[in-house]
Amino acid sequence: MTDRESAPWPALATAASLLVIAALVVVVPLQASSTFVTDFTQLAAFCLVFAGLWLLTHRMGLLSVGHGALTGVGAYAALHAVNDFGLPPMLMPLAGFAAGCAVGALLGVPALRLPKAYLALLTLSAAVAFPIVLRQLDGPLPVTLDSEFIPPAWTGIAPNDEHIWEFWVVAAWVAVAFWLLRGLLSGPIGRALVATRDEPTAAATFGVSVYRLRLAGVSLSSGLAGLAGALMLVPVNFNDQSLYPEELSIKLFALTIAFGSTAIGGSRLITTVPAATVLVLLPVWLTDRPGWVTQGGWIGFLKSEFFLYAALLLVAAYARSRRARTVRSYDA
Numbered sequence: 001m002t003d004r005e006s007a008p009w010p011a012l013a014t015a016a017s018l019l020v021i022a023a024l025v026v027v028v029p030l031q032a033s034s035t036f037v038t039d040f041t042q043l044a045a046f047c048l049v050f051a052g053l054w055l056l057t058h059r060m061g062l063l064s065v066g067h068g069a070l071t072g073v074g075a076y077a078a079l080h081a082v083n084d085f086g087l088p089p090m091l092m093p094l095a096g097f098a099a100g101c102a103v104g105a106l107l108g109v110p111a112l113r114l115p116k117a118y119l120a121l122l123t124l125s126a127a128v129a130f131p132i133v134l135r136q137l138d139g140p141l142p143v144t145l146d147s148e149f150i151p152p153a154w155t156g157i158a159p160n161d162e163h164i165w166e167f168w169v170v171a172a173w174v175a176v177a178f179w180l181l182r183g184l185l186s187g188p189i190g191r192a193l194v195a196t197r198d199e200p201t202a203a204a205t206f207g208v209s210v211y212r213l214r215l216a217g218v219s220l221s222s223g224l225a226g227l228a229g230a231l232m233l234v235p236v237n238f239n240d241q242s243l244y245p246e247e248l249s250i251k252l253f254a255l256t257i258a259f260g261s262t263a264i265g266g267s268r269l270i271t272t273v274p275a276a277t278v279l280v281l282l283p284v285w286l287t288d289r290p291g292w293v294t295q296g297g298w299i300g301f302l303k304s305e306f307f308l309y310a311a312l313l314l315v316a317a318y319a320r321s322r323r324a325r326t327v328r329s330y331d332a
Contacts (some may be wrong), residue, residue, distance in 0.1 A: 017270050025171050040237045041167045043280040044174050045231040050272035052182060052224030052301060053256040059185065060217050061197035062116055065224045066107070066123025068248030069130035069146055074100045074226025075239045076134060077129040082147050089147040093173050093230040100226020101219045108218035112211055119218070127249035134241040142240035145233055163235065170231045177227060256280055256307050258316040282308065 029037050049067055056062045066141030081087040081095035108127060110118040151157035151165035171175060184190060192213055195203035198212045233239060255275040 012258065017273070021273065025168075029167045030124065034161075034163045035233050036168050037327055039280055039284055041163070041170050041235045042232060043226045043276050044167070044170050045234075045270045046276040046279055046310060048174055049225045049226035049252060050259075051178065051269060052221035054260060054269060054272055055181070055185070055193075055217060055224070056221040056261045057256055060195050060213070061125070061189070061220065061255070063120040064123040064218075064221070065120050065253045066125075066127040066130075066249050067248075068084045068244050068246070068253050069127045070100050070103060070222045070225035071121075071229035071232070071248075072130055072134060072239075072241075073103050074153060074229030075233055075243075076137070076229075076232055076251070077226065079145050079239045080229030082145060082178075083143075085160075089145070089149065090169070091228050092233070096230025097223045097227040099225035103226070104222020105215060107222070110216045112214050112218065112272045116285045124246075124249070127244075127246045131244055131246075134244070138239070138241070142238040145237045145239075148237070149234055153204040163206035164165040166235045169231075173227070173231055178269065181224070185269075189254060231291060251279055251309065254313055259311075278312075 012152060028040055030038070049071055052070075053064060053067055056064050059326050077098040077099030078092035083087050107122055108119070112123045149169060150159065151160060151162055151164050155165060157165050185193070192203065192208050193208075195208060196210045196213055204210050232243075255278055259278075260276040276329040282305060
């Protein structure tokens with residue numbers, strides 16, 4: 001463990017962040033409008049997608065540009081598990097997680113036997129192909145979930161305030177998933193994953209099956225995206241191929257790189273929260289300001305969503321390079 005990781009301030013910052021998040025989880029659903037709570041619910045689910053990408057990118061040193069498609073895989077599996085097989089809707093996230101793990105393993109089996117770049121290329125191909133495949137499977141129209149999340153009587157939530165209950169259901173699943181993931185990565189498995197990233201030859205020498213461990217990590221990362229996809233059905237109750245364009249996977253990858261930079265947030269699991277916040281709330285903010293993005297020419301370009309993403313990546317790269325120069329000068 002480095003001095004930076006063992007310093008007390010990152011732990012204090014994480015604890016403070018968790019307290020703020022816990023307060024928001026309790027206060028926002030009770031005070032905000034139903035539309036904002038729905039967006040907040042999607043934000044919570046997307047934290048799991050970013051957690052999977054954080055695991056893959058910053059713990060394992062691998063790249064995926066297809067987690068948007070894996071999110072759709074989980075949503076598809078969860079919806080049909082409920083509609084076709086009668087799975088209780090409260091358990092449908094498990095179907096999404098299992099489907100994500102299975103598809104991730106299928107992608108990882110050939111890709112991990114090749115140089116690391118092939119996993120990124122294969123997942124990008126999946127991101128491009130998935131909307132077409134989903135359209136062939138479910139047709140051009142949205143498919144509705146044959147179930148509703150009605151608040152139980154013991155919650156005291158009115159039936160017309162089901163968005164509050166839906167948010168708390170999603171938040172509970174997300175909290176459990178984060179707790180289990182953090183426990184897994186803080187143990188010997190987490191250290192072995194880091195070893196396969198930094199010193200794969202040395203890890204193999206000490207008996208670590210690098211290929212199998214990487215395959216398990218890719219499967220788990222994909223499963224978290226599938227779990228998130230299932231949870232995204234909770235507030236909207238339908239699935240459609242238009243929800244998973246290839247741009248979604250690119251945005252997820254870009255924000256993972258930007259907020260995973262040690263110069264911005266540090267390679268810590270808590271950085272999934274600001275990444276998900278930008279992904280979900282930036283389009284909402286731009287939509288609420290139509291005059292901001294309808295201008296033509298360079299002004300309109302500079303105010304576009306993709307330019308803001310590019311600017312964020314450039315800031316992260318610049319800050320990281322400055323930090324690297326500072327560390328080298330300090331070591332010298």
